[in-house]
Amino acid sequence: MRIIFVGDIFGKPGRAVVRELLPDLVRSRAIDLVIANGENAAGGFGITPALVEELLETGIEVITTGNHVWDKRELIEYFNMAQGNPYSPARRVLRPANYPAGTPGWGLYEGQTQDGVPYAVINLQGRVFMGSNEDPFRVADDLLKQVQAKVILVDFHAEATSEKIALGWHLDGRVTALLGTHTHVPTADERVLPNGTAYQTDVGMTGPYDSVIGVTKETILQKFLTNMPVRFEPATGDVRFCAAVIDCDPATGRASSIERLMINESVMQPEAQRR
Numbered sequence: 001m002r003i004i005f006v007g008d009i010f011g012k013p014g015r016a017v018v019r020e021l022l023p024d025l026v027r028s029r030a031i032d033l034v035i036a037n038g039e040n041a042a043g044g045f046g047i048t049p050a051l052v053e054e055l056l057e058t059g060i061e062v063i064t065t066g067n068h069v070w071d072k073r074e075l076i077e078y079f080n081m082a083q084g085n086p087y088s089p090a091r092r093v094l095r096p097a098n099y100p101a102g103t104p105g106w107g108l109y110e111g112q113t114q115d116g117v118p119y120a121v122i123n124l125q126g127r128v129f130m131g132s133n134e135d136p137f138r139v140a141d142d143l144l145k146q147v148q149a150k151v152i153l154v155d156f157h158a159e160a161t162s163e164k165i166a167l168g169w170h171l172d173g174r175v176t177a178l179l180g181t182h183t184h185v186p187t188a189d190e191r192v193l194p195n196g197t198a199y200q201t202d203v204g205m206t207g208p209y210d211s212v213i214g215v216t217k218e219t220i221l222q223k224f225l226t227n228m229p230v231r232f233e234p235a236t237g238d239v240r241f242c243a244a245v246i247d248c249d250p251a252t253g254r255a256s257s258i259e260r261l262m263i264n265e266s267v268m269q270p271e272a273q274r275r
């Protein structure tokens, strides 16, 4: 079974490159399941219900998020309206599971692939250099007690590499893959851990790299140079598609390989390394 996880889709350029590349990749690489982080889909800040549906139409089954989840307030109502309706598309959007109890939305999705393989997706957020939330390690332990599926993907949306690596070891052998998001910079440390969990500290952003993590470099430079408030504008140049492709055994959920993908819009050739 082959799964693709697409890193933080940033603004219109990110959405456009997903629309352009994802359906062909799914066909040519015989991908069974597509998951993507969409926390920056709306101009870099949050995601709207309309954009959720636009992304689901490209073949994405589950959209994870992170600290930007509430930037577009419509999402709160979208989650609230999906209460009691397991078939609402809003159920395919996750917010980190370790947010305070009672927060709108869900941090766990359980579904089946078209071939009938049960899978689960868990979204968690780190606590180092980020807002204080529940302990992602303990929340992961608790969620794993209730998940029946063998194929389990975790998006760990976190700032610190150490926290991400630590959770990778904590979950090794208990989930199919732990993929990091949030920094918008892909890391070259993809590997399958000894007990069968595919791991990458950060999958990287799907969006404009002629930028500072998606935002125009002029505005961010101004911010650092003057410390004055600036208006963040999404950048547009050097758009890249960043993802991880994981092969696993659907019967056990164990990963056999992870491949890092970075496809440059102008080249359209994957610079890939296989482990």
Ligand SMILES: [Fe+2]
Pocket: 008, 039, 040, 066, 182, 183, 184
């Ligand atoms: Fe992000």
Ligand SMILES: [Fe+2]
Pocket: 039, 066, 067, 068, 157, 181, 182, 183
């Ligand atoms: Fe983030």
